[in-house]
Amino acid sequence: xxxxxxxxxxxxxxxxxxxxxxxxxxxxxxxxxxxxxxxxxxxxxxxxxxxxxxxxxxxxxxxxxxxxxxxxxxxxxxxxxxxxxxxxxxxxxxxxxxxxxxxxxxxxxxxxxxxxxxxxxxxxxxxxxxxxxxxxxxxxxxxxxxxxxxxxxxxxxxxxxxxxxxxxxxxxxxxxxxxxxx
Amino acid sequence: xxxxxxxxxxxxxxxxxxxxxxxxxxxxxxxxxxxxxxxxxxxxxxxxxxxxxxxxxxxxxxxxxxxxxxxxxxxxxxxxxxxxxxxxxxxxxxxxxxxxxxxxxxxxxxxxxxxxxxxxxxxxxxxxxxxxxxxxxxxxxxxxxxxxxxxxxxxxxxxxxxxxxxxxxxxxxxxxxxxxxxxxxxxxxxxxxxxxxxxxxxxxxxxxxxxxxxxxxxxxxxxxxxxxxxxxxxxxxxxxxxxxxxxxxxxxxxxxxxxxxxxxxxxxxxxxxxxxxxxxxxxxxxxxxxxxxxxxxxxxxxxxxxxxxxxxxxxxxxxxxxxxxxxxxxxxxxxxxxxxxxxxxxxxxxxxxxxxxxxxxxxxxxxxxxxxxxxxxxxxxxxxxxxxxxxxxxxxxxxxxxxxxxxxxxxxxxxxxxxxxxxxxxxxxxxxxxxxxxxxxxxxxxxxxxxxx
Numbered sequence: 001x002x003x004x005x006x007x008x009x010x011x012x013x014x015x016x017x018x019x020x021x022x023x024x025x026x027x028x029x030x031x032x033x034x035x036x037x038x039x040x041x042x043x044x045x046x047x048x049x050x051x052x053x054x055x056x057x058x059x060x061x062x063x064x065x066x067x068x069x070x071x072x073x074x075x076x077x078x079x080x081x082x083x084x085x086x087x088x089x090x091x092x093x094x095x096x097x098x099x100x101x102x103x104x105x106x107x108x109x110x111x112x113x114x115x116x117x118x119x120x121x122x123x124x125x126x127x128x129x130x131x132x133x134x135x136x137x138x139x140x141x142x143x144x145x146x147x148x149x150x151x152x153x154x155x156x157x158x159x160x161x162x163x164x165x166x167x168x169x170x171x172x173x174x175x176x177x178x179x180x181x182x
Numbered sequence: 183x184x185x186x187x188x189x190x191x192x193x194x195x196x197x198x199x200x201x202x203x204x205x206x207x208x209x210x211x212x213x214x215x216x217x218x219x220x221x222x223x224x225x226x227x228x229x230x231x232x233x234x235x236x237x238x239x240x241x242x243x244x245x246x247x248x249x250x251x252x253x254x255x256x257x258x259x260x261x262x263x264x265x266x267x268x269x270x271x272x273x274x275x276x277x278x279x280x281x282x283x284x285x286x287x288x289x290x291x292x293x294x295x296x297x298x299x300x301x302x303x304x305x306x307x308x309x310x311x312x313x314x315x316x317x318x319x320x321x322x323x324x325x326x327x328x329x330x331x332x333x334x335x336x337x338x339x340x341x342x343x344x345x346x347x348x349x350x351x352x353x354x355x356x357x358x359x360x361x362x363x364x365x366x367x368x369x370x371x372x373x374x375x376x377x378x379x380x381x382x383x384x385x386x387x388x389x390x391x392x393x394x395x396x397x398x399x400x401x402x403x404x405x406x407x408x409x410x411x412x413x414x415x416x417x418x419x420x421x422x423x424x425x426x427x428x429x430x431x432x433x434x435x436x437x438x439x440x441x442x443x444x445x446x447x448x449x450x451x452x453x454x455x456x457x458x459x460x461x462x463x464x465x466x467x468x469x470x471x472x473x474x475x476x477x478x479x480x481x482x483x484x485x486x487x488x489x490x491x492x493x494x495x496x497x498x499x500x501x502x503x504x505x506x507x508x509x510x511x512x513x514x515x516x517x518x519x520x521x522x523x524x525x526x527x528x529x530x531x532x533x534x535x536x537x538x539x540x541x542x543x544x545x546x547x548x549x550x551x552x553x554x555x556x557x558x559x560x561x562x563x564x565x566x567x568x569x570x571x572x573x574x575x576x577x578x579x580x581x582x583x584x585x586x587x588x589x590x591x592x593x594x595x596x597x598x599x600x601x602x603x604x605x606x607x608x609x610x611x612x613x614x615x616x617x618x619x620x621x622x623x624x625x626x627x628x629x630x631x632x633x634x635x
Contacts, residue, residue: 037457077483080483088581101204104203109205116212116253177480
């Protein structure tokens with residue numbers, strides 16, 4: 001990699017982004033998963049089956065927890081390489097073609113995600129106006145649209161950083177999530 | 183103006199080009215779905231006599247609305263709550279050593295038979311599949327415990343690695359299967375019914391795998407020598423250790439089949455019970471907990487983004503009427519319903535050589551399901567066939583993902599040897615598909631008997 005100050009700043013930024021995504025996933029993701037499991041079991045086994053008094057709006061809360069976990073997962077997956085690619089033809093490409101085609105593809109992907117993030121943000125702004133709420137507790141979807149929008153925009157940013165890394169060092173370094181189970 | 187069918191064909195072509203250029207499957211579907219929706223809608227409006235600029239503007243509006251709407255719909259689909267929950271359950275089972283207990287139990291009961299260790303691997307994979315729903319997780323966890331044992335008893339490398347790679351694929355069929363959940367959501371079928379339909383095929387396929395091992399060792403006895411015979415107390419002890427797994431599976435999956443739990447409830451209860459077992463065994467240290475959370479979120483990211491892509495792409499495909507045209511072409515062929523099914527299966531087998539299973543599933547559903555519906559096939563039965571063909575792709579050369587996983591564990595075994603070892607299991611899967619075509623009740627009996635309809 002280049003020793004220029006700008007390069008150093010970008011590398012520090014990537015490293016900070018990795019830490020942010022990892023710890024957000026661990027703290028917020030862990031809390032959401034714990035909530036989903038615990039709350040669902042409490043509602044099903046204790047409230048519904050044992051006491052015959054299901055919690056009103058339990059499904060609403062679980063559904064919003066699902067949106068949250070999806071929003072938290074997508075940018076993490078972008079950095080860990082979780083999004084499935086088909087690499088069968090890569091070995092048959094020349095180095096130059098492989099490099100510039102992946103830059104083109106990542107730029108296209110970032111543009112698409114940028115549009116998606118923008119539209120999700122826009123949809124969030126109109127969610128209350130159109131009565132987009134959960135069914136029982138009538139919680140507005142607005143903040144969850146924003147959450148998905150930010151998640152998508154971070155993914156777009158990751159792709160832009162990937163392009164920078166490819167131009168600088170021919171390859172992108174992915175976030176390793178440590179002690180892998182798989 | 184161009185015809186909608188041509189737009190559909192160009193859309194598919196663009197999709198394949200983007201995939202070949204290594205764009206992630208989800209982003210490829212999103213991009214083609216979004217751009218395709220603009221073009222197809224604009225053409226539709228122009229066909230009604232609308233001015234060109236107005237038609238394009240309306241097309242863009244529809245595509246914008248679809249993009250945000252479908253994304254949110256996929257991310258907030260209550261039925262998909264089962265994905266993070268079952269993934270969490272599988273990851274907790276992995277760290278708690280449940281997979282090792284399963285293998286030990288199967289080993290102590292079957293290991294002394296010829297090829298018994300390989301059969302024990304298959305049995306343990308089937309058991310673990312009932313907890314994890316992931317073929318990769320099954321292959322990795324079983325590979326780590328079973329391959330060293332088989333090496334110790336001088337099993338042929340091909341049989342040892344082949345049994346792990348093939349056994350791992352059972353995770354895609356035996357409920358709770360991630361692939362089946364995606365199929366259910368995209369085809370609007372009941373997850374519970376699909377899970378029930380997979381029970382007998384899962385058991386039969388496990389037995390067919392064991393039969394394949396038997397066939398290999400009959401032909402070449404040195405490929406699977408007998409291992410140590412364990413006494414009754416040791417066997418009983420191993421069963422006792424494996425009891426928590428049986429308990430979790432019976433309570434969650436059994437609860438779902440008896441109607442006590444919905445699939446979503448079963449997944450949460452399963453994750454909770456597995457957590458209790460892992461905590462009781464003190465296997466949830468900081469590193470393990472971190473790995474469980476991050477791997478669960480990683481898998482959630484993989485599956486959800488691809489579902490979001492499919493949610494945007496599928497309406498575009500429907501808009502182009504390409505699937506309808508394909509149905510018309512296929513049904514006009516003088517080969518009958520079975521002939522068409524065989525063509526579809528062959529196409530899946532071919533694609534399985536190059537594409538990842540979940541990617542192949544979401545990419546083909548928009549085209550294949552209208553054909554299945556037009557021919558009056560039961561989509562639950564068809565789903566089971568599709569899932570088995572996708573499993574074949576996981577062990578088919580040149581890119582069978584499970585083979586690569588096994589290779590990463592058995593580094594000294596050449597790739598060719600592993601592929602050589604998977605063929606008996608590949609043919610067992612072909613036999614399973616044949617059985618399902620000949621006897622659909624193998625899949626349909628249980629859901630009809632339990633749920634009816």
